[in-house]
Amino acid sequence: MLLNVQVPSMDPMPLPGPVWLMTGLLLLVFTLHVLAMNAALGGGIWTLWNYVRGKKPEHPNSRRLAEELAKMLPIFLAYTITLGVAALLFVQVLYGRFLYSSSILIGGYWIMVIPLVMLAYYGYYYVSYTAVKGKSRTGLVAGLSVLCLLMIGFIFSNNMTLMLRPEVWLKMYRAHPNGFNLNLHDWELWPRYLHMMIGAVAVASALLAHLGMLKLKKDPEYGAWLVRRAAAVFAIMTGIQFLDGLWLLLAVPRDVAMVFLRDPVAGTVFGLALMAVITAVILIVLGSMADKPSPLVHVGVGMVVVTVFLMTGMRHLLRQAYLAPYLDPGAVVVKPQSSAIAIFFVLFAGGLATVAVMLWKLAKYRKMQSPAGAGDAAA
């Protein structure tokens, strides 16, 4: 069936590092990218909702949450982009011939990601500067930023599903060689897009439950309110995710989805992910229901992070299964650039240490200031 499908040939240049290493780095940075994206998008939706709700005087907690979150949104988006660049780097070297092809097919939309990110980013900065003052346009701008991010997600979902479908490329290219194609006929597109977007709200809620726990000490009432609210949204969103996940599994072609039954590694990852998310829901909900939210919430949030990592692994295994007819691991020539790889890891460790030093300096100064009663300094 796939014999006549045209797929770009492999780059004649050898792979500059072992496949396992680059795959490992891809999975790691992509997980971190997804977490940051979830915080940026899910956090944006939380901010918007609480900003609107907080306009009424009877919801001071909402107002406070919106103001606190607003300040963080540009930072979440900064790391979404930074970590996304790293993921893009490794996905290009491993799957470039699929990714470039699908990107070109949707090129007209794909390039729009750039101005959309910029709009969302400046919008978030505007919201971060004006949320406290409560300018009339703050809510509108927050909404537009969220809308931009939702559109970007949709374009990404199109590309990530289309890169797995070489069989439709030629027909699609001939229909619109100007790059104004979308992968709309693919049944997997919608559940997958929803999976990422609902997941963003769910994970952001889990992270907010964590934030609530951190606030408990200074402000028990506000902290508990945030933990309970975030836990409830997390549980509801995860419930919807289960239904959507089922839809997604049904939308994936049977022979591809069978990987989770046939392949013991894939089956294990699937099983672990399922257990991790169920554990996360139980822990976060139980932890939040106690009179005083308990540290179970922290463990639950940790399980959410584990779930995201396992889900990223599932996504990778599904991609491998989709592309299996076109991949020939035996034909891949690997010629590791050992010295460059070594330098990368040394610098990576150095980079993390440098960031740690800067954060430590901030923490130290804050500690020094707080007993003097300086409180939170204004930005």
Place this chain on the structure above:
Amino acid sequence: MNYPDWILGFPGGILIALVAIVHVVVSHFAIGGGAFLVVTEKRAYGKNDAAALAYVRRHSKFFALLTLVFGAVTGVGIWFAIGLVTPEATSALIHSFVWAWAIEWVFFFVEITSAIIYATSWDKLDRKSHMLVGWIYFVAAWMSLAVINGIITFMLTPGKWLQTHNIWDGLFNPTYMPSLFARTALCVLLAGVFGLVTIGKKDGGARERLVRWSGMWMLAGSIMLPVFIYWYFLKLPKFSKTYISESLTNVSQALRGGIACAALIGAVTLVFALWKPRWMRAPVVVVLVVASLGLMGSGEYVREFSRKPWVVNGYMYANDIPLSAIPVLQKDGVAAKANFLLTTDTKSMEYGKNLFTLECGSCHSVNGYRSMRQRVKGWDAAFATQMVAHLPMTKGPMPEFAGNEADREALGKYLASLNPPVDYGTITDANRMAVGAQVFAVHCGNCHTVNGDFRPLRDAFTNSTPDQVEGLLPMLDTMSTNMPHFDAPADQAHALAVYVATEANRPLSNPPASNQPGPPPGVK
């Protein structure tokens, strides 16, 4: 050939250039501006200058908003654009330099983090720690330039990499150092230019002092820049130097534009920043920012053009076709090898058009930028087919055509269709020279001049009579395999011969009859 060709309707290089030029301006500012912030901060503390401190705090916010958002996102934009326009080249670069990019990413990560901390921690860190964060930012930002500079310069001067395919040979190539120094000078210059943007009424009496301080940075950058650019030019490959020395119109225009912008920046620096800083008002700052964009744009244009017809010199052509693929495509034809063609009917006009977008469209449009309609005036299908076979001989830097005879014919047919044949009218004694000049422009002018710099015919035809020239015309393709067969009606051939013989024998002190043949007359 491997990938779908994104048919934009204009050369994809323009899209890359649009994203890249605005990115390089902001990203160079992002580096120099980092040093500017910390040095200004240190100076303000040292002199106990509250006004300067207030300014640098304000400037750090502007800096973060411009570099973190616009600078970073347009950088990602270049990734997106090159992947869409030249996927084959992007793949080659990523396979060669993914670890260089990974290293650069580490610096980028530190850069983003330190920039956020620096801009938001004026009251959350002690002075020493705050400045330390600033220095960390600057070092990380400059290091990311040091890495990326290796990849950019590699594309023009891959050096030993072509033989070894070794990452370090590629990165530390012949133009690496001069380019790094020139870019560092630009960083310093732009730090000064953008430093002016946030100086305003709020600064009161400190305004002139701050303008002068920015002016010092501009002056330092302006002094260093020409020296390093000259060093860079010395290291350019021979073929790139000829584009500049033989003054291809667009290169010389870009060069002149760049020099004008640099001179303007220099003059404004001396007069408005250093001599009379109170004259430095918003419109002058706007002029400076625009001139900086012009300087950067023309510099990047000349750098990009001097690489033509390559995207990676000696490895891959600007139309994203690797040099190694040419023999295969010339033997088997595009239809047999390309994965994404709009039609495989090699006889159809549609196929020729498709070949045009595939092989020519990255640099040429039909009617707009580097218009082909202008360039094929007077070409019939047979002549166009022959010209396609001899592309590297033409005046502009062109790659070899990647295709077989059927492909050449299809492309030739399409090119000829862009413009109807030229009608020279009745040739008389009175208009013979003028018609000859037009026939020369159509048939010879793409690869020769008579008395000009580019492959002049003067020496070959001095002392030749028109009849002798005319006698050679039917034999051109047998005299040299690089010459197309000459096929034109006898009266046009005669007019051409008269033109060439007359021009070649004209004393050079005399004004030319028609040294620069204009467009052919009377298009039907």
